[in-house]
Amino acid sequence: DIQMTQSPSALSASVGDRVTITCRASQSISNQLVWYQQKPGKAPKRLIYKASTLDGGVPSRFSGSGSGTEFTLTISSLQPDDLGTYYCQQYTSQPYTFGQGTKLEIK
Amino acid sequence: DVHLVESGGDLVQPGGALRLSCTASGFSFSTFWMTWVRQAPGKGLEWVANTNPDGSWRFYVDSVKGRFTISRDNAKNSLFLEMTSLRAEDTAMYYCARDPFDDGGMTLDYWGQGALVTVSS
Numbered sequence: 001d002i003q004m005t006q007s008p009s010a011l012s013a014s015v016g017d018r019v020t021i022t023c024r025a026s027q028s029i030s031n032q033l034v035w036y037q038q039k040p041g042k043a044p045k046r047l048i049y050k051a052s053t054l055d056g057g058v059p060s061r062f063s064g065s066g067s068g069t070e071f072t073l074t075i076s077s078l079q080p081d082d083l084g085t086y087y088c089q090q091y092t093s094q095p096y097t098f099g100q101g102t103k104l105e106i107k
Numbered sequence: 108d109v110h111l112v113e114s115g116g117d118l119v120q121p122g123g124a125l126r127l128s129c130t131a132s133g134f135s136f137s138t139f140w141m142t143w144v145r146q147a148p149g150k151g152l153e154w155v156a157n158t159n160p161d162g163s164w165r166f167y168v169d170s171v172k173g174r175f176t177i178s179r180d181n182a183k184n185s186l187f188l189e190m191t192s193l194r195a196e197d198t199a200m201y202y203c204a205r206d207p208f209d210d211g212g213m214t215l216d217y218w219g220q221g222a223l224v225t226v227s228s
Contacts, residue, residue: 034214036152043202043218044144044152050210087152091212095168096154 002026002090006099014107019075021102023066023088031067032092038101039084047086048073080106109133109217111203116222123193127222129186129203137161137181140206142215143188145199145224153199156188157206157213171197193226200224 003026013019023033031051036044046055048064051071061076075082083106088099115127129141142157156167156177165177176189186203201222204215 032210032212036215038152043220044215045218046214046216049214055216089152089154089213091210091214094166096213098152098154101151 001095002029002093002097004088004090004097004099006086006088006102008102009100010103010105012105012107013078015078015080017078019078019082019104021073021086021104023071023073023099025069025071025090028068029090029092032090033064033066033071034089034091035064035073036087036089037082037084038087044087078106082106109205111205111217111219113201113203113219113222116201116224118225118227119193120228121194121226123226124189124191125193125224127188127190127201127203127224129188129219131184131186131203131205134205136179136184140208140213141177141179141186142204142206142213143177143186144202144204144215144218145197146202146221147196147199150199154213155201158186190224193224195226198224198226 005024007022033051035048038044047058052064063074085101085103087101110132113129119125143155158165158177162179174192178187203219205217
């Protein structure tokens with residue numbers, strides 16, 4: 001199984017900060033990576049797929065990059081609505097696996 | 108608008124059984140892969156099972172193989188998860204999600220609100 005490891009597990013940042021979350025795969029997954037955002041008490045929401053393709057309606061302050069085994073999700077200017085937990089997920093091979101999540105708090 | 112609504116979550120004893128349902132609307136259900144994902148309380152996301160548009164292919168995470176069965180009724184725009192021999196570690200919120208199968212794999216673009224399954228005596 002492909003293991004997905006996110007860092008950090010939690011972070012606290014201020015409105016306007018640039019935030020970066022890293023996701024590492026235990027083997028190459030090309031660019032077959034998705035990022036989801038989950039707000040407290042809600043279902044996850046897809047933000048980015050194919051490592052860098054932004055979903056419709058997702059603010060342009062979100063961006064994704066990377067290929068192979070290392071990926072990043074960047075929020076260029078943090079907004080209060082961005083609080084929640086972010087998960088990466090690989091879809092190169094089954095079982096499809098998620099990272100453990102990064103909990104983002106607003107200072 | 109795409110809507111996915113799960114039902115059937117409940118408190119069940121270890122060794123018991125439960126059937127979850129997911130009713131879809133707002134899209135052509137019969138043309139999409141569909142998936143169940145679960146989330147144990149305070150934990151991360153885990154893919155459980157998925158099925159192709161006509162239901163002829165079904166895939167499961169190892170921990171539920173032989174105990175859970177995913178199925179669908181395209182005439183009723185419905186997805187199901189039959190769960191048997193339930194264990195405490197199956198306690199979770201179970202989400203139904205649509206998979207457009209972008210780029211040849213699971214990328215879940217719409218999710219239901221979840222159904223809570225609690226396995227406890």
